[in-house]
Structures are given as structure tokens and as C-alpha cells.
Amino acid sequence: MTTISTDGTWPSREIRSRVCNGDNIRALIADQLGVNIKRVSDQTHFARELGVGWLNRLELVIFVEDWTGLELQDDDVERINVVGDLIRFFESAKEQRDRLN
Numbered sequence: 001m002t003t004i005s006t007d008g009t010w011p012s013r014e015i016r017s018r019v020c021n022g023d024n025i026r027a028l029i030a031d032q033l034g035v036n037i038k039r040v041s042d043q044t045h046f047a048r049e050l051g052v053g054w055l056n057r058l059e060l061v062i063f064v065e066d067w068t069g070l071e072l073q074d075d076d077v078e079r080i081n082v083v084g085d086l087i088r089f090f091e092s093a094k095e096q097r098d099r100l101n
Contacts, residue, residue, distance in 0.1 A: 020068045020094045022087045028064055029083060042084030061086065070094055 022042070030037040033050055046052040052060065061077050064086070070093040080086050 020070060020090055022091070025064060025087050025090060026083060028067060029060065029086070032060055032063060040083055042082065042087065044083045045081060046083070047081070064090060068094070070097060 026040045027037055029050075030040045033040075033052065035050065039050070044050060046057050046060075057080065058077060061072060061080065065071050068090060070090055072089050072093060076089045080089065
């Protein structure tokens with residue numbers, strides 16, 4: 001996985017802002033895994049299609065949590081198998097945070 005640079009900028013030009021949406025999350029995933037963004041659709045399976053094991057998937061979730069400022073429940077992380085799952089859980093966390101604020 002690539003990491004955020006020391007100055008806080010993101011390596012990918014695909015990521016336009018820190019807005020928590022599907023496009024940005026897909027771009028983050030592609031960037032972190034070093035794959036073409038065209039390979040990262042909502043139906044893309046982390047283990048079968050991207051070769052992402054449980055630990056790397058957890059690291060990816062933590063990375064997106066840090067980037068979005070949102071936190072997923074441990075139970076949610078266990079249920080993430082495809083990219084769309086990850087996006088839905090983060091969008092749901094954002095909606096919950098927005099309702100509380």
C-alpha cells in the first residue's frame with residue numbers, strides 16, 4: 001500500500017477533495033492498492049479480484065477512516081467483502097454524523 005505523503009497531500013490526482021463519496025473512496029482504494037481505478041467498481045471483491053486479505057482490508061478501512069474522519073463499527077468491518085460494501089458503510093457513517101450535528 002502507498003501512504004500519504006509527509007506534507008498531507010495525496011498521491012492520486014483522481015482524489016479531488018476529502019468528500020466522502022463513492023468516487024473518492026474508489027480512487028483511494030485504487031491509489032492505496034496501486035491498481036487502475038477502472039478495476040475498482042462497487043462489485044469488485046477485495047480478496048478474489050484485488051488480492052486483499054483480511055489484514056490489508058482492515059488497514060484500508062483504517063486509512064479511509066483517517067481520510068474521512070469517520071469511524072466504522074467493528075461489526076461493519078467484518079461484513080466488507082466488495083468495494084460497494086465499504087462505500088455504503090462510510091456513506092452511512094457520514095449520514096449518521098451529519099444527523100447528529
